[in-house]
Amino acid sequence: MAEKRIGQRSWAFERGVAVLGAAAVAGPKEGKGQLKDMLDQVYPDLYCGQDTWEKAERKMMEDVVNHATKKAGKKTDQIDMFLAGDLLNQNISASFAARTHQIPLMGMFGACSASMLTLTTGAVLVEGGFCDTVVSAVSSHNATAERQYRYPTEYGGQKPDTAQWTVTGAGAGLIGLGGKGPLIRYATIGKVVDMGLKNPFDMGSAMAPAAAETIQAHFEDTGLAPDDYDLIVTGDLAKVGHPITADLLAEKGYDLGERFQDCGLMIFQPDQQAFAGGSGCASSAIVTYGRIIKEMMDGKLNRVMVVATGALMNPVSYQQGESIPCIAHAVTLEGRGNG
Amino acid sequence: MTNSDGQGQNNKEQQMYKKMAKSYQPKPNIWVNCLKAFIVGGLVCTLGQLLQLMFISGFGVEPSSAGDMTSATLIFIACLLTGLGVYDKIGQWAGAGTAVPVTGFANSIASAALEHKSEGYVLGVGGNMFKLAGSVIVFGVVAAFFIGLIRTLLMYITG
Numbered sequence: 001m002a003e004k005r006i007g008q009r010s011w012a013f014e015r016g017v018a019v020l021g022a023a024a025v026a027g028p029k030e031g032k033g034q035l036k037d038m039l040d041q042v043y044p045d046l047y048c049g050q051d052t053w054e055k056a057e058r059k060m061m062e063d064v065v066n067h068a069t070k071k072a073g074k075k076t077d078q079i080d081m082f083l084a085g086d087l088l089n090q091n092i093s094a095s096f097a098a099r100t101h102q103i104p105l106m107g108m109f110g111a112c113s114a115s116m117l118t119l120t121t122g123a124v125l126v127e128g129g130f131c132d133t134v135v136s137a138v139s140s141h142n143a144t145a146e147r148q149y150r151y152p153t154e155y156g157g158q159k160p161d162t163a164q165w166t167v168t169g170a171g172a173g174l175i176g177l178g179g180k181g182p183l184i185r186y187a188t189i190g191k192v193v194d195m196g197l198k199n200p201f202d203m204g205s206a207m208a209p210a211a212a213e214t215i216q217a218h219f220e221d222t223g224l225a226p227d228d229y230d231l232i233v234t235g236d237l238a239k240v241g242h243p244i245t246a247d248l249l250a251e252k253g254y255d256l257g258e259r260f261q262d263c264g265l266m267i268f269q270p271d272q273q274a275f276a277g278g279s280g281c282a283s284s285a286i287v288t289y290g291r292i293i294k295e296m297m298d299g300k301l302n303r304v305m306v307v308a309t310g311a312l313m314n315p316v317s318y319q320q321g322e323s324i325p326c327i328a329h330a331v332t333l334e335g336r337g338n339g
Numbered sequence: 340m341t342n343s344d345g346q347g348q349n350n351k352e353q354q355m356y357k358k359m360a361k362s363y364q365p366k367p368n369i370w371v372n373c374l375k376a377f378i379v380g381g382l383v384c385t386l387g388q389l390l391q392l393m394f395i396s397g398f399g400v401e402p403s404s405a406g407d408m409t410s411a412t413l414i415f416i417a418c419l420l421t422g423l424g425v426y427d428k429i430g431q432w433a434g435a436g437t438a439v440p441v442t443g444f445a446n447s448i449a450s451a452a453l454e455h456k457s458e459g460y461v462l463g464v465g466g467n468m469f470k471l472a473g474s475v476i477v478f479g480v481v482a483a484f485f486i487g488l489i490r491t492l493l494m495y496i497t498g
Contacts, residue, residue, distance in 0.1 A: 051457070052457040053457075054457075147454060151450070152450035152451045152453065152454035152470075152471070153427070153450070153453075153454060154421045154427050154446070154449070154450035154454070155427060155430075155446065155447060155450040155451070155454075155471065156421070156426045156427045156429065156430020156437055156438065156443065156446045156447075156450070157438065158372075158431055158433075158434040158435075158438070159431065160365075160367055161367070162364050162365065193348065194348055194353075195348055195352070195356040195357065195360075196350075196354075196357060197356075197357065197360065202364060205363065205364060208360070209348075209356060239365075240360075240363050240364055241363075244360055244363050273431075
């Protein structure tokens with residue numbers, strides 16, 4: 001009997017699993033955006049002092065783990081498990097960062113949903129008594145993602161307005177018991193939803209139904225309603241996908257209103273070219289670990305649902321004409337305020 | 340939202356969703372894009388023409404070889420702009436205007452070469468620089484072969 005399961009497929013954490021420390025680092029473009037005062041480190045260029053972009057992404061993940069660990073008042077050798085994911089072949093940013101930090105690694109792939117996948121898994125390990133302190137981290141890098149999924153960075157092909165801009169950055173959260181940070185209260189792991197969309201330059205439309213499906217399941221399982229939340233954010237649906245999810249949920253009777261936002265639209269300024277909005281693992285991660293956790297600790301937000309969305313395809317699958325399977329994972333965080 | 344046949348979402352649901360999602364997707368402004376492509380593409384060709392005239396009258400190059408020098412100059416400019424990191428920004432605005440002329444072809448090769456330099460000169464640059472341009476060359480050669488074949492046959496028939 002799964003005692004910690006609530007409803008059909010959500011989990012409730014009751015031991016007081018919390019985010020002990022959180023950090024976000026990002027590239028120069030993100031550093032000039034809406035989060036500019038909330039990042040722990042902004043790199044002056046996309047190389048982050050390294051000689052390749054892949055090494056730069058890895059460096060960001062290493063740095064963000066250091067920042068988060070320091071903010072939680074811990075040292076890396078006190079961390080029991082490193083849960084990490086990224087977008088590169090065979091998750092190399094995660095593995096190589098774990099090689100540097102020498103923390104036991106569980107590499108996880110969930111495309112851009114990896115941020116909440118790692119956070120949820122971390123909470124499970126702590127709740128279950130398997131670990132005292134876990135760090136969850138994800139990264140994405142505009143240039144490495146372009147190479148992985150699309151064309152060379154300097155290629156002059158025109159992208160449509162539905163395309164998104166992969167966020168360069170990394171976010172990490174230390175998970176454990178105690179502390180003053182927000183509690184991780186509920187999580188819902190998503191099902192893979194595929195509505196048959198095939199355009200890799202329009203991930204928002206492809207991922208929107210997955211987000212709606214998970215949010216609906218999360219509400220049903222937890223018994224919470226949209227009004228119980230101060231903020232509900234999706235990971236990277238951007239301008240096209242986000243309104244679709246809002247309307248799909250409205251059809252099901254969930255009116256999310258103004259509290260429903262998207263991390264992909266909370267990173268860049270309107271005058272920065274980002275097409276429909278930000279995407280990548282770092283989209284949800286730098287907003288959650290850089291901004292939301294801080295605002296929760298300041299008492300500005302009390303209950304927040306983060307729904308990280310991921311498109312689970314690769315260049316081979318879409319070149320072979322297959323549609324884009326998508327997933328979304330939801331986590332509810334609660335502040336320690338007066339409540 | 341899912342059915343039970345193990346295929347996930349059913350076809351009807353998918354069709355309905357595709358229709359719905361379409362209304363949220365911004366439509367590309369074809370006329371504006373065409374106009375931009377026309378202007379930029381035209382400017383590239385005008386520049387080419389000016390270069391050609393300059394080579395012929397300014398440097399005394401034979402008209403038959405001035406065309407090659409013009410192409411080489413345009414390719415050089417496109418590669419330089421690619422290396423400086425501005426060609427992709429121009430390309431985003433101009434679309435086909437910078438993709439169709441020889442500059443687009445040069446950009447596709449230079450950008451791939453730059454991209455894969457970190458993997459070494461042989462396997463990286465050498466192995467990948469025709470990643471995008473390769474299909475243009477393959478189908479260009481194949482098309483040229485068939486056109487040549489047709490031309491030869493027509494000449495044979497018409498004597």
